[in-house]
Amino acid sequence: MASIDLDKMLEKIKNSQWALADIDWEAPGVELITPEQWPELKAFMADLMWIEHIGARGFAAMAKKAPNDTLKQIYTYFHAEEQRHANAEMALMKRWGMLDGDEMPRPNPNLLFAIEWLDRYSDDMPLEALGTVIPMLEIALDGALCKFLLDTVHDPVCHLVFEKINDDESRHLGVGFHVMELQGHGNVYRNILKMLATMIDPRLLLGVAAYFPLLNRMRDNIVRMGLKEESLYDAMEKFRKIGGRTAQGRRNPWYQFISRHGLWVMNRRNRLYHVPVDAAVRASDYIPAALLPSTPSWVNEITWRPEA
Amino acid sequence: MSIRAVNGIKKMKSVTSAKKAATPAMPAPSSVLIIGAGFAGLGAAIRLQQQGINDVVILERAADVGGTWRDNSYPGAACDIPSNLYSYSFAQNPEWSRGFSGSREILAYIHHLVNGFGLEPLIRFGTNVTGITFDEDAGIWTASTGSGESHRAQAVIMASGPLSNASFPDMPGIDTFEGHKIHSAKWDHDYDFRGKRVAVIGTGASGVQIIPELVKQAQFVKVFQRTPGWVLPRPDYRSPEWQKTLFRRVPAAQTALRKVLFYGHESMALGIIWHSPLTALVERVSRAHLRHQVKDGWMRRQLTPDFRIGCKRVLMSSDYYPALQKDNCKLVTWPIATLSPKGIRSAEGIEHQVDCIVFATGFDVCKSGTPFPVTGIGGRQLDKEWSRGSQAYKSINVTGYPNLYFTFGPNSGPGHNSALVYMESQIDYAVQGIRLLLDQNLKSLDVKPEVQQRHNEEMQKRLARTNWNSGCKSWYLTEDGYNATMYPGFATQYAKQMQHFELKDYRVVEA
Numbered sequence: 001m002a003s004i005d006l007d008k009m010l011e012k013i014k015n016s017q018w019a020l021a022d023i024d025w026e027a028p029g030v031e032l033i034t035p036e037q038w039p040e041l042k043a044f045m046a047d048l049m050w051i052e053h054i055g056a057r058g059f060a061a062m063a064k065k066a067p068n069d070t071l072k073q074i075y076t077y078f079h080a081e082e083q084r085h086a087n088a089e090m091a092l093m094k095r096w097g098m099l100d101g102d103e104m105p106r107p108n109p110n111l112l113f114a115i116e117w118l119d120r121y122s123d124d125m126p127l128e129a130l131g132t133v134i135p136m137l138e139i140a141l142d143g144a145l146c147k148f149l150l151d152t153v154h155d156p157v158c159h160l161v162f163e164k165i166n167d168d169e170s171r172h173l174g175v176g177f178h179v180m181e182l183q184g185h186g187n188v189y190r191n192i193l194k195m196l197a198t199m200i201d202p203r204l205l206l207g208v209a210a211y212f213p214l215l216n217r218m219r220d221n222i223v224r225m226g227l228k229e230e231s232l233y234d235a236m237e238k239f240r241k242i243g244g245r246t247a248q249g250r251r252n253p254w255y256q257f258i259s260r261h262g263l264w265v266m267n268r269r270n271r272l273y274h275v276p277v278d279a280a281v282r283a284s285d286y287i288p289a290a291l292l293p294s295t296p297s298w299v300n301e302i303t304w305r306p307e308a
Numbered sequence: 309m310s311i312r313a314v315n316g317i318k319k320m321k322s323v324t325s326a327k328k329a330a331t332p333a334m335p336a337p338s339s340v341l342i343i344g345a346g347f348a349g350l351g352a353a354i355r356l357q358q359q360g361i362n363d364v365v366i367l368e369r370a371a372d373v374g375g376t377w378r379d380n381s382y383p384g385a386a387c388d389i390p391s392n393l394y395s396y397s398f399a400q401n402p403e404w405s406r407g408f409s410g411s412r413e414i415l416a417y418i419h420h421l422v423n424g425f426g427l428e429p430l431i432r433f434g435t436n437v438t439g440i441t442f443d444e445d446a447g448i449w450t451a452s453t454g455s456g457e458s459h460r461a462q463a464v465i466m467a468s469g470p471l472s473n474a475s476f477p478d479m480p481g482i483d484t485f486e487g488h489k490i491h492s493a494k495w496d497h498d499y500d501f502r503g504k505r506v507a508v509i510g511t512g513a514s515g516v517q518i519i520p521e522l523v524k525q526a527q528f529v530k531v532f533q534r535t536p537g538w539v540l541p542r543p544d545y546r547s548p549e550w551q552k553t554l555f556r557r558v559p560a561a562q563t564a565l566r567k568v569l570f571y572g573h574e575s576m577a578l579g580i581i582w583h584s585p586l587t588a589l590v591e592r593v594s595r596a597h598l599r600h601q602v603k604d605g606w607m608r609r610q611l612t613p614d615f616r617i618g619c620k621r622v623l624m625s626s627d628y629y630p631a632l633q634k635d636n637c638k639l640v641t642w643p644i645a646t647l648s649p650k651g652i653r654s655a656e657g658i659e660h661q662v663d664c665i666v667f668a669t670g671f672d673v674c675k676s677g678t679p680f681p682v683t684g685i686g687g688r689q690l691d692k693e694w695s696r697g698s699q700a701y702k703s704i705n706v707t708g709y710p711n712l713y714f715t716f717g718p719n720s721g722p723g724h725n726s727a728l729v730y731m732e733s734q735i736d737y738a739v740q741g742i743r744l745l746l747d748q749n750l751k752s753l754d755v756k757p758e759v760q761q762r763h764n765e766e767m768q769k770r771l772a773r774t775n776w777n778s779g780c781k782s783w784y785l786t787e788d789g790y791n792a793t794m795y796p797g798f799a800t801q802y803a804k805q806m807q808h809f810e811l812k813d814y815r816v817v818e819a
Contacts, residue, residue, distance in 0.1 A: 080655030
């Protein structure tokens with residue numbers, strides 16, 4: 001992948017801003033949502049919105065770790081842009097009558113654990129870890145989900161919104177892969193040792209415990225919606241291919257670990273991985289609401305209203 | 309208010325300046341021309357008078373004195389250095405009503421300086437200087453003004469202030485906003501904030517003072533923050549009557565308090581200017597202040613700076629954090645995408661609709677230019693010489709521009725102590741130079757280029773080790789990261805540097 005001039009990218013980001021007010025949320029097309037797809041679409045959109053929202057928090061943590069001011073500013077914008085995507089998706093839900101008044105859709109337990117982990121520990125994680133996980137989530141979940149949505153939903157407003165979202169995401173991925181390659185610099189053994197040291201950090205282990213079941217639950221939800229499992233795996237494969245396109249990218253041990261994990265997720269026959277993780281997903285449904293983590297205040301930033 | 313004059317400099321006989329023969333059409337040159345009637349200009353005039361130099365003209369572009377304190381009259385405007393230190397040692401005021409006085413009281417103090425020292429006849433109000441030029445043959449500076457009239461003098465003191473020009477920032481869509489716009493340095497006192505939705509852009513020194521006051525008045529206030537600053541509590545208090553009486557009757561008591569405050573602030577330099585164990589301690593105090601006042605973890609995170617304390621100006625406020633948490637206030641940390649006809653669109657895609665935007669975005673600081681053309685020996689232009697960052701000798705003189713004295717010139721900014729302490733040193737240095745010029749009937753005193761160069765090399769070497777140059781972006785630095793603003797040392801060191809006018813450092817031209 002060609003190297004990116006981050007200063008030019010920052011300028012491009014600043015010049016590509018859009019707002020919810022740019023979209024006519026009352027435009028015709030609502031009727032194109034069929035009653036059959038409505039309930040599943042509601043659950044799907046809620047998950048998608050939350051994924052964007054927690055992705056946003058990941059970028060906020062990365063902004064704190066950025067090695068220079070330009071990258072810090074870029075991540076600050078990406079944080080806001082992911083929030084914008086979540087807001088726009090919530091506005092679509094509002095348009096499709098999927099919100100009970102102003103009520104925010106309740107996140108599933110695995111999302112709650114991911115939110116809790118991000119809030120508590122993400123600021124302490126090294127940029128290398130977040131800088132690899134976030135592009136993976138973006139390409140796998142965001143990418144696959146958005147494509148599926150556009151294939152099945154024919155509301156033109158939805159297409160308009162996701163055209164804008166995809167434009168933003170392409171910049172996120174461009175910077176994401178660029179940074180992953182930069183992190184492939186330096187002594188391989190030292191990078192591996194640093195990664196191993198991070199991996200035995202209990203805070204990271206807790207993050208893994210939140211991340212693995214979240215990924216499997218999303219897979220299950222998507223499949224329930226009618227998305228072919230393969231399209232999720234295609235997206236993960238895309239991550240593996242683009243991230244490993246250059247020798248420098250392949251030297252990034254975090255890339256190696258995350259893409260290998262992608263292979264485990266893709267391989268349904270990997271019982272060693274899927275049996276405990278699927279069990280964790282099922283178990284999380286039985287956790288009493290009172291024991292689930294409460295949401296931090298940044299969660300309340302999400303809104304479907306174009307004006308405030 | 310009664311201001312006690314303390315003659316730090318022994319009063320000398322009045323000087324009948326050695327004026328050059330003027331051309332018949334031109335009025336005779338004055339001894340000294342002072343540009344600006346703010347703290348620095350008025351202080352300089354007082355010290356010149358105390359030295360017997362009465363032939364002084366002060367050019368002031370506005371209709372009133374006061375400079376920064378005349379312009380910055382926004383609600384909550386106050387000094388963040390204790391008033392007993394933020395005043396002249398030679399004109400102490402026993403009547404300060406608070407530990408940290410507001411802008412009105414500071415402006416009143418400035419007015420009393422004018423009245424107490426009879427400065428009004430020296431001031432030409434409404435005189436906007438458009439350029440100054442040095443005539444090498446005559447040894448005379450000529451100041452041209454907006455009205456077409458010119459003023460001539462043997463020496464010029466530039467007291468136009470580093471924070472005297474403010475304009476709306478260059479933000480996308482700023483001209484499309486249909487609501488009311490107010491700049492903190494040009495406050496609109498006629499605008500009624502009651503029942504209004506207000507956005508404040510900027511959370512620097514002005515912002516943290518304005519926001520608590522606006523929250524008391526407006527219907528809703530949205531605070532747009534780009535970078536959070538380090539905030540320390542401001543231990544403000546109402547001055548008890550016994551203290552005022554004591555200071556009136558025993559001036560030495562006020563001088564003693566001033567000394568205590570001075571050395572207290574000097575000790576802060578160890579934490580704020582340089583990276584030392586005290587830096588971590590001061591940061592810890594600031595974090596504890598934040599933790600004590602803000603209970604929500606996310607909000608605390610948004611308000612926690614990620615640069616070393618001292619790198620940017622340290623903010624002093626005890627009511628900023630509580631104001632942000634009021635029901636009618638919201639902190640917005642998303643980057644601003646554009647201003648729109650109805651408000652501010654931030655990058656999370658929401659349009660924040662407001663009736664009024666307050667720009668607490670600071671000043672247009674001249675770090676690489678001059679407020680107006682300054683032409684020296686051989687037609688040299690100071691803004692060209694300073695295009696890559698300004699530099700001077702001891703912050704006050706520039707080679708090629710004889711008899712010209714800068715107050716708050718390059719590398720004179722304090723980060724930890726009262727600006728007026730530095731100002732006094734500059735004024736007294738300028739007075740020494742001007743005295744020499746007049747007493748010895750000299751044509752010019754021009755600092756030697758090699759002396760200036762040596763001084764600046766030393767400055768930049770010392771600055772490289774300070775917190776200001778530790779990596780954050782601030783108004784102290786040029787775009788290239790050159791620090792032409794701050795003085796890398798204690799106020800005591802600065803005062804020592806300015807104590808003696810070393811004639812050997814100057815090229816002396818006799819009349």
